[in-house]
Amino acid sequence: MNTSQNSFVQYEKDAVYKAIFSRRDVRTKFLEEKIPGSVLARILNAAHHAPSVGFSQPWDFILISDMKIRERIKHSFIEEFQKSVKMLESDQERQRKYTSLKLEGILESSLNICITYDPNKFGPFVLGRTSISETGVYSVCCAIQNLWLAARAEGLGMGWVSIISNCKIREILEIPDYVSPVAYLCLGYVSEFENTPDLERSGWLRRLNLENVVCYEKWRVHQSEQWSDLKDEIARTDFNNKGK
């Protein structure tokens, strides 16, 4: 029995899983409704309470509502998208499917947020970052996921635009060279959340079975007698995932 303080009762666990499973990468169905300051402060505070290596909190959140800035960002998306379409020239069917997808909501969403990584914050000695320097930017990604889940709970759709030039983002948002843009996000209330990811629904890719991503004691070892109880549970989970 877990006897810790602050334990979660069943409905609280259910709510956490609901946020995790119903979170979507949103690019369509944004509404015009503005995000109230109180909601925005709550989700930013959630992001700011992410784990960070050595408690370095290396993130900055740039909120962008200015349409002139967003139009410049959109221009970078269009340029990068055109480059990516060319990469599929040898596969016409995939290229057709790819170009039919909506991949960003820069102008339609209520708000854009660029999240950056500053390796110099509280440096140069950052506790826990001495052997693996990438753990700094990994902390920023944890903050992004906190933001995403808090946004979902608040009824806000969020989409990550990654077909974009970081060089252009730096120039447009006046980010110095030593700081890395990590994510460019579009947020807003939406008319509905889809039940499954866009790329699964459109047949771009399928969700892998959980059993194929869980390994026992060594990388890509999927067979183990010692772990047979867990393997049964995972088989049940995969069965339930299919039913969703």
Place this chain on the structure above:
Amino acid sequence: MNTSQNSFVQYEKDAVYKAIFSRRDVRTKFLEEKIPGSVLARILNAAHHAPSVGFSQPWDFILISDMKIRERIKHSFIEEFQKSVKMLESDQERQRKYTSLKLEGILESSLNICITYDPNKFGPFVLGRTSISETGVYSVCCAIQNLWLAARAEGLGMGWVSIISNCKIREILEIPDYVSPVAYLCLGYVSEFENTPDLERSGWLRRLNLENVVCYEKWRVHQSEQWSDLKDEIARTDFNNKGK
């Protein structure tokens, strides 16, 4: 008004924020109690439902209970820790504080999990990864944060061990060169969760004010008349954070 399906009622929102704010990076107070397979399957499934660039699901979760493997990992921690202590030789006070901290729970925790990034999964053309290749590993970090929050809701403490050699992890867990170890995690039931992060409580670093990490339209622009409503909300949030 947000009219989306699957909206969250107040107690569900509260539960999501509770998980986010009460999650800790845990290195002490692990109990011997084993993690049931059903709980483990649920939290791994939560991790597997993270967002991923182009739905590439580039993660693998290596579960490690074998104590011989864990002892080899612990040995790598000790080596890397000794190197890091040397880096603080010019600052004796900080060095003393640093060496007094408990920074891992490799042997005491119930389970270790290594999470890896495989850039070849569903490649070479991964939708959305054509301009910024790092988005692949960023997806793995989102999975880590999902795992962390689900674990917290289940009453499981989790700690990220980053003072470790990825080269040694590759060797010990037989991970091929093209795959990157991203995180080495220790999980288990704990006697209690601390109210504040260890590094804040011990006076290593303080939490930044939210107002200092939120920028308006451009990087590190903290003043803006246009955003005065939000700035007021953030000031209120910072006041509440101090009271915690």
